[in-house]
Amino acid sequence: MKPPRSVENELILGLVSISDRASRGEYEDKGIPTLEAWCRKAITTPLKIHKRLIPDERFDIEKTLRELVDIIGCDLILTTGGTGPARRDVTPEATLAVATREMPGFGEQMRAISGHFVPTAILSRQVGVLRETPDHAALILNLPGQPKAIAETLEGLKDKDGNPSVNGIFSAVPYCIDLIGGPYIETNEEVVKAFRPKSARKHAEKPQEAAVPPAPPAVEKKPVRQEESPKTTVSEAAPRSEEKQAPEVPPAKPSFDARDLLVVRPRTGGDPELAVIWLHGMGVDNTDFAPFPDEILGFDGPVCRFILPNAPMREMSMHPGYPLRAWYDVPGRSIDENEDARGIRESAKRVAQLIDEIEAQGVPRSRIVLGGFSQGAAISLFAGLRMERPIGGVAALSGYLPLAGRLFSEATPGGRRTPIFMAHGEFDSVVPPVIAARSAEVISQVDPAMIARTYPMDHELCQEEMHDLAAFLRNIAERAAS
Incomplete structure (x- = not known):
């Protein structure tokens, strides 16, 4: 590649x-x-x-x-x-x-x-x-x-x-x-x-040549991304359909810029069985989970096409003056205090739109999984439980449910029918286990079939957890194929 x-x-x-x-x-x-x-x-x-x-x-x-x-x-x-x-x-x-x-x-x-x-x-x-x-x-x-x-x-x-x-x-x-x-x-x-x-050495271009076509820079960049990177395949379907609209109708803005989407597949295994949107944690970027397709396959999971979006750069209340990638702010002394409702809802809305864009490409919702780690897991749970129509599943690793007190009034029929896998470390020093356990209890009230697992680890991954995650994804793929 x-x-x-x-x-x-x-x-x-x-x-x-x-x-x-x-x-x-x-x-x-x-x-x-x-x-x-x-x-x-x-x-x-x-x-x-x-x-x-x-x-x-x-x-x-x-x-x-x-x-x-x-x-x-x-x-x-x-x-x-x-x-x-x-x-x-x-x-x-x-x-x-x-x-x-x-x-x-x-x-x-x-x-x-x-x-x-x-x-x-x-x-x-x-x-x-x-x-x-x-x-x-x-x-x-x-x-x-x-x-x-x-x-x-x-x-x-x-x-x-x-x-x-x-x-x-x-x-x-x-x-x-x-x-x-x-x-x-x-x-x-x-x-x-x-x-x-x-x-x-490359010869410097003459000044007058810079303004002369053959092609403006914007035209040159697009084929490079289409041919060399699978990123543009996620949202490319929307512009094609919008070309048929009347000129006065503004085109819908894609959920994520193509430069903020990384699409990866396992190096072996054949055609993807699932499309997995995976959200990274705070302070890293979408490359953090680039090896996941191969690792899932290594634990006997299905062949998955992972769509990895980047969170926006934002200045956090806890670290003013040092912007980093995060799905929402953490203004309180703990993650569940004085929550950034606006930031949480904005990120969840963008993720839901990305799911719609993938579905528009011909991927059935039953084969679309939303998941993430830490903050990415939090947004996955929040968005997944509010889907108008169910998707294949939600996988949340080392995360929690934001705005948990509002779930009972906001959970949708589609969210209640979406399978959920929630995994957490017993010694998690970033997302306290008590908050994760409370989140799982709240979610189980609207989705009794949810799977909640704990493992003897900190804010990280372990082999047993990866095995369980792969099995969860395998069940979704088999159910979608039946």
């Missing part, structure tokens, strides 16, 4: 910080913020960034790198942390394990740059590799863990006049991405200058 670029030459970038303590929340991670700030300063090409904070576990590192390359479609992945000689430092081993070819020059140059500052640079084991699939390739680079060393490694060293004295590794990255079939990366030369042979 080709990377789903929103615009031509967009660089799909993966940033991975590897730290046991930071991933447990014992201290603030500085790796990803440093990498992101440098990349946005240095790269002038359009960027789409996917971030991961994970522990020093080889399995987790390998799984994350495979996901970012094989499923997300990253062209470049920068990791930070875990490259020393300590026993827990396994980033190089994990990187080499997923590699198809090694690029030793990157590691050599990184150590050479760091050697100008500290003699212990020789203890660093950073590597650079390629991971190649049949129709895509990515460059993966291990960077140092210290923020100052990250910038030095990427930019290189400069003399007192500001001229490069030792080339940073990023000078060679754009041309490497060219050679493996990625986008044409351009840089801010005040930060780092990309080197390419003259024959590989």
Whole structure:
């Protein structure tokens, strides 16, 4: 599958910080913020960034790198942390394990740059590799863990006049991405200058040529999204039907912009049996559950086409000044205090519209499932119980029912007939188990057939839960086929 670029030459970038303590929340991670700030300063090409904070576990590192390359479609992945000689430092081993070819020059140059500052640079084991699939390739680079060393490694060293004295590794990255079939990366030369042979440089267009067709940019972007990404298949049916309307009737606005929809399918398994709309949690994005179709299939679930929408960016009351993706605000001291009714209802309305758009493409409602994790689970329960007509099912992991006191008056006949699977961790530190249990009790009053399960875990997933979720989806697929 080709990377789903929103615009031509967009660089799909993966940033991975590897730290046991930071991933447990014992201290603030500085790796990803440093990498992101440098990349946005240095790269002038359009960027789409996917971030991961994970522990020093080889399995987790390998799984994350495979996901970012094989499923997300990253062209470049920068990791930070875990490259020393300590026993827990396994980033190089994990990187080499997923590699198809090694690029030793990157590691050599990184150590050479760091050697100008500290003699212990020789203890660093950073590597650079390629991971190649049949129709895509990515460059993966291990960077140092210290923020100052990250910038030095990427930019290189400069003399007192500001001229490069030792080339940073990023000078060679754009041309490497060219050679493996990625986008044409351009840089801010005040930060780092990309080197390419003259024959590989794109000639700048003359000013007068910019206004001359062959095709305006908006026309060029649309075929790229149609051919390279399945995102547009979700809402593309609406504009075609609206072309027949009278000119004075404004076209209906799609529930989600195509750029905020990611559609993924398992790499094996045949035609999808279900269409699953899956909503991510607060503070992440729609790529968080991109591996789910393969994982569901691995637990003997049905073949599912997952439609992953992005929540809007919003400033949260709990973190003013730091916008993040969230389905609604959390203005109270707890999640069920002073609830953001307007934000909850707006998100639920958009999700219900997305279901209608999928149905309009020919997918029966009995084969459409709505689900999510944390805040995404909350919106799934709220929206699913208010559907005018039932859908195949609702799956809510580590979530709760917002505005629970209003359910009895607002639950619809369609919502009451929709199967519900609700799963929660017994030690959940984000959504307290007592709130989840109270939600399940309220829902059971309008939907006695709902399934509620608890598992010995925190705000996360576990194998037993995945097995039960796969079985729930399998039952929906079998019922729809009968």
